[in-house]
Amino acid sequence: MGRQPCCEKVGLKRGPWTIEEDNKLMNFILNNGIQCWRLVPKLAGLMRCGKSCRLRWINYLRPDLKRGALTDAEEDMIIDLHSRLGNRWSKIAAHFPGRTDNEIKNYWNTRIKKKMKLKGLDPTTHKPLMEPRTQDFLTNTQELMHHADQNLEFKETFSIPTLKDYDQMQQKREEEEQEQEGSLVCVSNQDRNLDDSCIKNLDMGSSVMFQNKESLGSFTMDSYQNLNLMDNPFFWDCFTGLEDSFP
16 A cells, blocks of 8 residues: 555645745744644645645745855855765755755756866766767776676777877788789789690691691591590690681
8 A cells, every 4th residue: 555645635725825825834833833744734724735835834934944045165065965975865955954955956956067067077976077989988898897707708808009000900901902913913824824825735736737738638537546635625626617728
């Protein structure tokens, strides 16, 4: 079961408080004290919620309430307490007699937070603000350190390359490109030499077998069976175009 509401909130008045309502609440509390905030509205003759009466009394009507702007010393003290306590405004307000936690919270959000950002400080951590890239780098580094502490066999190093390292990388890349170009030239030269040797073999084969028309007339396959020319891939190419040589 949840907490029982302070009232049914049926037919209750909402909105800003009037001077008459403030006087009724002050007179009742000063004369009778505070026993139960749920009974205060009925006993004081107010059509208000008990929570609304409590907040009105604490933040605006109590006699020991300190009014006026916060001093520079109080502002510095709030910053120091916030760095240790965080957003625990009630505990921070306990160090300022007469100041409410709501007042200090509003002052922090409207004044102090903006001043800290202008000074380059993070209002949450009270540390210097960092660029997004630096923040991402530190976050990744912290994650890697966390994995290393858990012995997850995950090793990674970050290093920012210097200008010298960049020049070395550029020089290495140029050398690799030159080596690739040299290898292409060698392959083209080998292909050219192979073509020259093929043409030379064809010329030699044709000059050996068919030096004149008389040899063509007496040519038989049996006369060349002792030669190993038939195993030569260029042997059969020698017969190309021979029909023009016959009478």
